[in-house]
Amino acid sequence: MKDRLFSDKLFLNKLTKLALPIAFQSLMLACVAAADAVMLGSIEQNSMSAVSLATQIQFMQNMVLMAIVAATLSLGSQYWGKNDKKTLDIIFCMSLRVSVLTSVLFFVGCVFFPRILMTVFTNEPALIEIGIKYLRIAGFSYLMTGVSQCYLSMMKVSEHASMSAKISTGAVLLNIVLNGIFIYGFSMGAEGAALATLISRTAEILACVAVSYGKTYIHPSLKGLITFNKLLIKDYYRIMLPVLGASLLWGVGFTSYSAFMGHLGTDAAAANSVSAVVRDLICCLCDGLAAGGGILVGNELGAGDLQRGKLYGDRVAKLAFIIGGVSSALMFLVTPVVLKTVRLTDRAREYLLQMLLVMAIYIIGRAVNSVIINGIFAAGGDTAFDLYSLAVFMWCVAVPLAALGTFVFHWPIWVVYSCTCLDEVGKIPWVIAHYKKYKWVKDLTRNNTEIKQA
Numbered sequence: 491m492k493d494r495l496f497s498d499k500l501f502l503n504k505l506t507k508l509a510l511p512i513a514f515q516s517l518m519l520a521c522v523a524a525a526d527a528v529m530l531g532s533i534e535q536n537s538m539s540a541v542s543l544a545t546q547i548q549f550m551q552n553m554v555l556m557a558i559v560a561a562t563l564s565l566g567s568q569y570w571g572k573n574d575k576k577t578l579d580i581i582f583c584m585s586l587r588v589s590v591l592t593s594v595l596f597f598v599g600c601v602f603f604p605r606i607l608m609t610v611f612t613n614e615p616a617l618i619e620i621g622i623k624y625l626r627i628a629g630f631s632y633l634m635t636g637v638s639q640c641y642l643s644m645m646k647v648s649e650h651a652s653m654s655a656k657i658s659t660g661a662v663l664l665n666i667v668l669n670g671i672f673i674y675g676f677s678m679g680a681e682g683a684a685l686a687t688l689i690s691r692t693a694e695i696l697a698c699v700a701v702s703y704g705k706t707y708i709h710p711s712l713k714g715l716i717t718f719n720k721l722l723i724k725d726y727y728r729i730m731l732p733v734l735g736a737s738l739l740w741g742v743g744f745t746s747y748s749a750f751m752g753h754l755g756t757d758a759a760a761a762n763s764v765s766a767v768v769r770d771l772i773c774c775l776c777d778g779l780a781a782g783g784g785i786l787v788g789n790e791l792g793a794g795d796l797q798r799g800k801l802y803g804d805r806v807a808k809l810a811f812i813i814g815g816v817s818s819a820l821m822f823l824v825t826p827v828v829l830k831t832v833r834l835t836d837r838a839r840e841y842l843l844q845m846l847l848v849m850a851i852y853i854i855g856r857a858v859n860s861v862i863i864n865g866i867f868a869a870g871g872d873t874a875f876d877l878y879s880l881a882v883f884m885w886c887v888a889v890p891l892a893a894l895g896t897f898v899f900h901w902p903i904w905v906v907y908s909c910t911c912l913d914e915v916g917k918i919p920w921v922i923a924h925y926k927k928y929k930w931v932k933d934l935t936r937n938n939t940e941i942k943q944a
Contacts, residue, residue, distance in 0.1 A: 495805045495808060495809075498805075501786075501802065501805065504786055505779075505782055505783060505786055505806070507649075507651065507652070508646070508651050508781070508782030508783075508785050508786055509778040509779050509781070509782030509783065510778060510782075511651040511652045511654065511655035511778075512646060512651055512654075512655065512777065512778040512781045512782050513774045513775055513777060513778020513779070513782075514655050514659070514774075514778070515642075515654060515655040515658040515659070515778075516770075516773070516774040516777040516778060517771065517774040518655075518658050518659045518662035518663075519658060519662060519770075520767065520770035520771045520773075520774060521662055521666065521771070522662050522665050522666065522669075522687070522690075525665070525666045525669050526538070526541055526542075526545075526669065526683050528831070528832065529669050529670065529673045529674070529683070530673065530679065530680065530683060531760075531764075531832055531833050531834070532833055533673065533679060534679070535756065535760050535833070535834065535835070535838070536616050536617060536620060536756065537620055537679050537680050538760060538763055539617055539752075539756060539759045539760045539763055540612075540616075540617040540618075540619075540620035540621040540624065540680060541620070541621070541624050541680050541683055542748075542759070542762075542763030542766065543608070543611040543612055543617060543621055543748060543752055543759065543763075544607075544608065544611075544620075544621035544624045544625050544628070544680075545624075545628075546611055546745045546748050547596065547599070547600055547607055547625065547632075548596075548628070548632060548635070549741060549744070549745060550596075550741050550742070550745060551592065551593070551596040551632055551635065551636075552635075552741075553737035553738055553740065553741030554592045554734065554737065554738070555589060555592065555635065555636050555639050556733065556737045557730050557731075557733040557734035557736075557737045558585050558588050558589050558592070558636070558639070558640070558730065559585070559639055559640070559643045560729070560730065560733040560864070560868050560873070561585070561726050561727075561729040561730035561733065562581060562582070562585045562640065562643045562644065562647070563643055563646065563647060563781065563784060563785060563788070563868070564729050564784070564788060564868050564869060564870075564871055564873075564934070565581050565722075565725060565726060565729065565934060565935075566578055566581055566582075566643070566644065566647035566648075566788075567647050567784070567785040567786075567787075567788030567789050567792060567869065568788045568789070568791055568792025568869075568933065568934050568935050569581065569792060569935055570647050570648055570649075570789060570792070571788065571789035571790060571791070571792030571793040572792045572793060572794075572935050574935070574938070575708065576938075577722065577935075577936075577938075577941060578644075578647070578648070578708055579708060579710065579711055579714045580714050580717060580719055580722055580941075581722065581726065582640065582644050582708060582709075582710050582714065583710045583711070583714035583715045583717070584722070584723065584726050585640045585643070585644075585726075586637060586640050586710055586715070587715070588730075589636030589637060589639065589640050590636060590637060592636050593632055593633050593634070593635060593636035593637070594633065596629070596632045597629050597630065597632050597633045599629075600625040600626070600628065600629030600632060601625070601626055601629040601630065604621070604622040604625035604626055604629075605618065605622055607625065608621040608622055608625070610749060611745070611748060611749045611752050612749070612752035612753070612759065613752075613753060614752070614756060614759075617752070617756070617759070620679070620680050621680075623680055623681050623684075624680040624681065624683065624684045625684075626684075627681055627684035627685055627687075627688060628683075628684040628687050628688065630688050631684075631687050631688040631691040631692075634691045634692060634694070634695045635691060637695055637698075638691065638694050638695040638698050641695075641698035641699070641702055642654045642657065642658065642698060644702075644708050645657075645698075645701075645702075645707070645708075646781065646785060647708075647785060648706075648707065648708050650706070650707060651782070653701060653707075657694060657697045657698060657701065658694070660693070660694075660697065661690045661691065661693055661694035661697070662690070664686075664689070664690045664693055665686050665687060665689075665690035666686075668682075668685070668686035668689055668690065669682065669683055669686045671686075672685055672686055673686075719941060721936060721940060721941060722936070722941060725934065725936070728871070729868070729871050729873050729934075730873075732873040732874040732876070732877050733868070733873045733876070735877045736873070736876040736877040736880050739877065739880040739881060739884060739885060740880050740884065743880070743884045743885060743888065743889050743913075746889055746892075746893075747762075747889075747892060747910040748762060748766075750892050750893065750896040750906060750910070751903075751906075751907075753896060753897070754896060754903060754906070756838075757834075757835055757837045757838040757841060758838075758841055758903050760834055760835075760838045761834065761838045761839075761841035761842040761845055761903075762841075762845065762907070764828065764832050764834070764842055765842060765845040765846060765849060765907075768821070768824065768828055768846060768849070769849055769853070769856075772817050772820055772821055772824070772853060773817070773853065773856060773857070773860070775813050775816065775817055775857070776810065776813050776814065776817060776856065776857035776860045776861055777860065779806065779809060779810060779813055779857075779861050779865065780860045780861045780864045780865035781864075781865065782865075783802075783803075783806035783809070783861060783865045783866065783869075784806075784864065784865035784866060784868055784869040785869070786802055786806070787799050787802045787803050787806065787865070787866055787869040787870070788869035788870070790802055791869060791870055791931065791932060791933050791934070792933060792934070792935050794933055796931050796932075796933065799869075799870070799931060800928060800931050803866045803869070803930070803931070806861060806865060806866055807861065807862055807866060807925060809861070810857055810858045810860075810861035810862060811857075811858060813857050813861070814853065814854040814855070814856075814857030814858050815854065817853045817854070817856075817857055818850050818851065818853055818854050821846065821849055821850040821853055822850050825843065825846045825847070825850075828842070828846065829842065829843060829846075841903045841904070844903065844904035844907065845903075845904065845907050848904065848907055848908050848911055849911065851911070851915065852911035852914055852915060854915070855911075855914035855915040855916075855917070855918055856914045858918055858921065859914055859917065859918065859921055862921055862922075862925055863875065863876045863879075863921060864876070866925070866930055867924075867925075867930045869930065870929075870930030870931055870932045870934070871930070871932055871934045872929050872930035872932070875921075875924050879917050879920060879921065880913070882917075883912070883913035883916050883917045883920075884913040887912055887913060887916065888909055888910055888911075888912045888913040891909040891912070892906050892909040892910050895909055
């Protein structure tokens with residue numbers, strides 16, 4: 491089959507309908523963090539830094555939810571390609587059960603043990619106290635995050651990515667408006683940001699449940715919630731557990747980077763907080779391509795057309811490099827704007843400039859690896875590779891070097907920050923080599939007879 495990447499209108503149309511809404515959804519979610527940073531930063535630098543550190547807890551929760559969503563998207567996209575909606579309902583219900591358990595654990599930690607959690611990220615008393623106030627309110631929103639993510643991921647799988655984006659956008663806009671009201675109008679600071687998050691998450695989950703009862707949507711059945719199909723559970727966890735392991739390795743590693751910056755002083759923590767927001771905003775393009783491309787590839791694999799699935803994977807991989815280059819250029823362009831917009835001390839501003847320049851290189855690797863590993867590999871159930879690559883490049887290279895630079899050798903801030911970015915750039919050749927083995931070209935679906943007998 492001859493490759494016609496930019497002339498195949500059917501492929502581009504399908505990919506656009508999936509990737510753009512998801513990318514926009516990611517952008518809207520990143521805008522919440524940006525709004526928190528800008529609004530809190532305009533009031534007090536410490537509030538911005540403390541909230542950024544406190545939200546690392548939610549970041550860790552998102553790592554677990556990422557595994558749940560990945561398994562849902564991987565199996566869900568293939569069964570949707572096979573047009574098997576009954577099995578899709580069972581998968582939906584499995585994801586809900588796991589996500590509820592996860593959300594309860596993070597809720598308990600944030601509401602009842604916030605001080606312990608904050609001391610992991612910083613030894614600055616001022617930041618710890620602000621973070622505690624934030625977590626005690628925001629922790630309630632973590633109860634709902636997992637459930638809403640399951641609903642939104644099911645909408646993406648079942649060709650309702652645009653509705654998923656609309657719901658997320660509405661929740662984000664509500665969050666930003668409430669941020670302004672509580673932070674500026676009522677002078678609530680970090681607590682206002684937490685309350686805005688709680689209200690917007692509540693609205694989001696209510697919208698998800700209401701929409702799921704639409705005629706062409708998938709909603710969890712009572713039977714599915716109490717049904718435990720051993721065969722599908724086995725398939726689900728075969729995909730989810732390696733992703734969970736990789737997500738936790740990546741999440742703990744990334745959280746440790748924030749902790750390193752927190753221990754390097756308030757200026758370094760503030761600069762890192764802003765750079766993280768910018769990173770998330772710029773990475774929306776590759777996140778959209780990863781999710782949308784993965785669903786598209788999964789649809790073809792589940793339908794049994796492995797050759798077309800392979801072709802679509804090749805095309806999405808090529809687009810990953812293009813998006814990486816565009817993202818890098820965009821990072822250079824927005825750097826002067828960011829430096830003029832955010833209120834920081836002179837030293838923090840200097841650190842931020844250095845971080846953004848390093849990130850312009852890092853983001854190329856982030857784009858390529860996210861799309862190929864989280865999108866294409868996951869579409870075919872090849873999820874163990876990410877676990878191995880993170881164990882080697884992040885935990886044997888990036889984390890040890892950053893830790894030594896922070897606590898032993900006392901390297902300059904930009905050098906420590908560069909160490910935290912080594913893993914994404916360094917593993918590109920390994921990722922490409924594994925991709926070329928085409929182990930991800932697999933049909934993961936079961937026939938109805940197997941499922942009923944399980």
